[in-house]
Amino acid sequence: MSAPGSTLFRAVALIAALAAMGPVARAGGDAIDDPKVARRLGTRMDWGSAPPALSPPEGTAPGPSASAPERGPPPVVASSSHLDSERETAGAVVERTAAAPPAPGGFSLPRFQLAFRRFDFVQIGAAGAVPGLAATEPFNSVSLDIYPVSSLIRLGLSTQYGWQSGTWTSHGDYFAAESVSAGAQLRFGRVVPFAEAFAGIGYMRRLQFDRTIPTAYWQLGVDVGADVSVASTGFVSVAVGYLHAVNGFLVAQQFTTAFLDTWSFKLGIGF
Numbered sequence: 427m428s429a430p431g432s433t434l435f436r437a438v439a440l441i442a443a444l445a446a447m448g449p450v451a452r453a454g455g456d457a458i459d460d461p462k463v464a465r466r467l468g469t470r471m472d473w474g475s476a477p478p479a480l481s482p483p484e485g486t487a488p489g490p491s492a493s494a495p496e497r498g499p500p501p502v503v504a505s506s507s508h509l510d511s512e513r514e515t516a517g518a519v520v521e522r523t524a525a526a527p528p529a530p531g532g533f534s535l536p537r538f539q540l541a542f543r544r545f546d547f548v549q550i551g552a553a554g555a556v557p558g559l560a561a562t563e564p565f566n567s568v569s570l571d572i573y574p575v576s577s578l579i580r581l582g583l584s585t586q587y588g589w590q591s592g593t594w595t596s597h598g599d600y601f602a603a604e605s606v607s608a609g610a611q612l613r614f615g616r617v618v619p620f621a622e623a624f625a626g627i628g629y630m631r632r633l634q635f636d637r638t639i640p641t642a643y644w645q646l647g648v649d650v651g652a653d654v655s656v657a658s659t660g661f662v663s664v665a666v667g668y669l670h671a672v673n674g675f676l677v678a679q680q681f682t683t684a685f686l687d688t689w690s691f692k693l694g695i696g697f
């Protein structure tokens with residue numbers, strides 16, 4: 427067993443040797459060169475430097491940096507005036523879309539119309555009246571017109587009731603007739619000009635000397651006018667026509683006709 431003095435001398439000599447060596451070299455980054463010193467001091471750790479960065483495996487693309495997440499642009503907060511402007515713009519677009527008339531050829535099928543027509547007709551029994559050329563009297567008529575086809579070509583059916591102006595049914599003449607019509611039309615925005623020919627036949631009651639005389643009634647005519655859209659589906663119709671109205675009846679067991687060529691005016695509303 428060695429003396430205490432020799433042991434102390436060896437420790438002092440070892441410390442002096444380590445101080446003379448300066449910084450301890452590393453082997454492999456963490457081990458100390460001297461095996462004896464390494465057994466006594468263990469692995470040396472350097473607290474003053476950052477740990478080395480880990481490199482990704484070969485064949486792997488480097489990922490985004492984890493130091494700080496990327497931030498996008500700040501969200502845009504719309505002002506109340508901007509939102510009101512967008513609402514007004516959207517409302518105007520919807521209103522224009524709703525009020526815009528359909529394209530040519532795309533009319534609603536069928537179309538309905540309630541119409542009023544005024545024209546002159548034959549007055550029977552007036553002084554100086556002769557067959558084929560009689561005095562005139564004003565007539566009014568109302569009709570329900572249906573157009574099963576209403577594109578570039580318009581085909582219609584019309585149920586009419588007409589009466590002598592100033593009377594209704596008890597003190598004057600009246601008639602009921604059914605007509606068919608065919609024509610053409612073309613849309614220009616809200617206005618649809620048209621031209622059509624029509625023909626009809628029906629029953630007419632004549633009142634002469636307080637006596638009812640059943641007669642026949644038929645007509646041929648041409649209307650030229652225009653339909654004007656007033657809403658998404660509604661329209662107003664105005665037309666001027668040339669009408670050839672004929673009244674046929676029996677006189678002294680002979681069938682006699684009285685006719686009149688006249689102008690007519692027609693006004694209607696429909697959808």
